[in-house]
Structures are given as structure tokens and as C-alpha cells.
Amino acid sequence: MRSRAYLWIILAAVVTAATTLAVFGTVPRPLFREAPSPPAAAASKPASVPQPRARAATPDRITYPAEGQxxxxxxxxxxxxxxxxxxxxxxxxxxxxxxIEGVTADTFAEKVTTTLEDPRSWTAGEQYRFRRVGPGQSADFVVRLATPGTRDALCDGADGYTSCRNGANVVINVARWVKGVPRYGAPLTVYQQYVINxxxxxRLGESHQRCPRRGGPAPVMQQQTLGLHGCTANPWPYPDGKLHQGPLGSYNDPTPPRDRGRR
Structure with a gap:
């Protein structure tokens, strides 16, 4: 009896196991599966990392010696x-x-060209057109960004402070290009446009002029670097489509001390 009962117990266990296998044998067991992989494109795409933006040279980073090469x-x-x-x-x-470090010839040239091509600049009078040519090509004038010492070598008079035109050389003192002048009352970019024009x-034959009216714009040929004399800063010869002029002449303004370089 005991062996028959034992046999029935074994038989019942076999039947139960077979039934379980028949019912659950094809059911997936997610606990043992790997998590699904991300799509190939998403997996291969690198994380977005902010990149530093290229920064153009600004006057704050332009340096120069007092005496250039x-x-x-x-x-x-x-x-x-x-x-x-x-x-x-x-x-x-x-x-x-x-x-001079921190500004390239091409970068400076773009500012010169943009100023001369502005409709408020000298082309507005329809007497002149301007074209920038390349190294070694024949030119009517050369716009030079120069150190204070070289400015003195090129200009008629050595003050190390102002800019000048001497013959075919239009000399922009880098010290003024970077620092502007005190009490100008306008952004540095406006002064840069002024000194170019x-x-x-x-070079076009224009002479110095004086302020025509207090509170009005200065003529571009006024020596605005040394003083405005009641006028307001103005970088354009044709600020409103008409040539803006003042009486011929200049002021006996003192020239500030020469610039010693900027490192």
C-alpha cells in the first residue's frame, strides 16, 4: 500500500509539472531580458556640449608698443x-x-572700407568713389594703423597722440583707435569713423573747420580729437545727405601727452 501511495504521489507531481510546462513554457520571462537598446541614431549621437564662441578682436585686447617696427x-x-x-x-x-597685436590688417581694413562706403561718407558728394586694392598695387593713398612712434615718423610734427595725413599716407594712431579721446560724448566706434573720414x-583736399553752431553737429573736418567747442560728435561729412561744414580754421587746443604704448 505504501509503495502504491508513493507511486501515486510521484505520478501526480509529473502530471503537474507537465501541465505547468504546457501552459507557461512559451511565456517570455521579462525579468531575465536585457533592457532594449536605444535606436542606433540616438546611441551614436554625442551629447550636446556648449562650444565657446569665437570672439573677434576688440580694442580692449589690442596691444602695441610705443615704438613700432x-x-x-x-x-x-x-x-x-x-x-x-x-x-x-x-x-x-x-x-x-x-x-600691433589683436587686430589683423583685414579686420582693420573692413572697418575702413565700411566707413568709406557708408552713404553719409565722402561718396555722397558724387565727386569720389573708393576702391580698396591689394598689397603692392598702385594706390592714391594708404590708410595705416601705426604705433605712436611710427606715427611721428610719418607725420609732419611729432606729438605721439593725434592721427594725420601726410602725402599719400593716411595715418591712424593706434592709441586713438583703441582709446578714443576724453569727453568725446559718443561711443568709440563713432570716433573711429570720425578719424577715418x-x-x-x-587726402581729398579738405582743410580744418570750426564749430558752426553750439549744440549742433561738428563738421567732420573739425579737429574733434582735440575738442568739440560746443558742437556734438559727428563722424560724417554728409550726416543728413547734405555736406555739413563750418568756417575754415582751427583752435589753439593743447595736445595731450604722447601715448607710451599699451601692453
């Missing part, structure tokens, strides 16, 4: 047609003195 790097030529609708084509080159104006 007197050698130059010239900007590439401009490929566009001359700026202006009518008038004599004035070809010019742009150069930056070696030793003022010195190029000399």
Missing part, C-alpha cells in the same frame, strides 16, 4: 566694384604695423 602687413584687395555712384575713383590700400578728407 616700421614694417607693415597689408590687407587683401576688395573684390567688389568701387563704392559710390559717380566721381573720380580713389584707390587705396590698408596696412597695419607689425608689433577726417584724415581721408585731408
Amino acid at each position: 616700421g614694417t607693415w602687413v597689408e590687407a587683401a584687395r576688395q573684390k567688389d566694384a568701387p563704392a559710390g555712384s559717380e566721381g573720380l575713383v580713389m584707390r587705396y590700400r590698408v596696412a597695419v604695423e607689425r608689433g 577726417h584724415e581721408v578728407g585731408h
Whole structure:
């Protein structure tokens, strides 16, 4: 009896196991499966990491010695047609003195060209057009960004502070380009436009002028670097489409001390 009962117990266990296998043998067991992989594109895409943006040179990072090397790097030529609708084509080159760091010849040239091509600049009078040419090409003038010492070597008079035009050289003192002048009352970019138009104006035969009316804009040919004399800062010869002038003449303004360089 005991062996028959034992046999029935074994038989019942076998039947139960077979039934369980028949019912659950094909059911997946998720506890033992790996988590699904992300799609291939998502898996291969790198995480987005913010990249530092390239920063153009600003006056705060332009440095220069008091005395430069007197050698130059010239900007590439401009490929566009001359700026202006009518008038004599004035070809010019742009150069930056070696030793001035933080600004390239091409970067400086773009600012010069943008200023001269502005409709408020000298082309508005329809007497001149401007075209920037490349290194070694024939030019009517050269716009030079120079150290204070080289400015003195190129200009008629050594003050190390102002900019000048002497012959075919339009000399922009890098000290003024970077620092501007005290009490100008306008952003540095406005002063930079002024000094370009003022010195190029000399190359076009323009002479110094005085403030025509207190509270009004200064003529671009006024020596705004040394004083405004009641006028307000103005970088354009044709600020409203008309030539803005004052009486011929200048003021007996003192020139500030020469610049000693900036490192």
C-alpha cells in the first residue's frame, strides 16, 4: 500500500509539472531580458556640449608698443566694384604695423572700407568713389594703423597722440583707435569713423573747420580729437545727405601727452 501511495504521489507531481510546462513554457520571462537598446541614431549621437564662441578682436585686447617696427602687413584687395555712384575713383590700400597685436590688417581694413562706403561718407558728394586694392598695387593713398612712434615718423610734427595725413599716407594712431579721446560724448566706434573720414578728407583736399553752431553737429573736418567747442560728435561729412561744414580754421587746443604704448 505504501509503495502504491508513493507511486501515486510521484505520478501526480509529473502530471503537474507537465501541465505547468504546457501552459507557461512559451511565456517570455521579462525579468531575465536585457533592457532594449536605444535606436542606433540616438546611441551614436554625442551629447550636446556648449562650444565657446569665437570672439573677434576688440580694442580692449589690442596691444602695441610705443615704438613700432616700421614694417607693415597689408590687407587683401576688395573684390567688389568701387563704392559710390559717380566721381573720380580713389584707390587705396590698408596696412597695419607689425608689433600691433589683436587686430589683423583685414579686420582693420573692413572697418575702413565700411566707413568709406557708408552713404553719409565722402561718396555722397558724387565727386569720389573708393576702391580698396591689394598689397603692392598702385594706390592714391594708404590708410595705416601705426604705433605712436611710427606715427611721428610719418607725420609732419611729432606729438605721439593725434592721427594725420601726410602725402599719400593716411595715418591712424593706434592709441586713438583703441582709446578714443576724453569727453568725446559718443561711443568709440563713432570716433573711429570720425578719424577715418577726417584724415581721408585731408587726402581729398579738405582743410580744418570750426564749430558752426553750439549744440549742433561738428563738421567732420573739425579737429574733434582735440575738442568739440560746443558742437556734438559727428563722424560724417554728409550726416543728413547734405555736406555739413563750418568756417575754415582751427583752435589753439593743447595736445595731450604722447601715448607710451599699451601692453
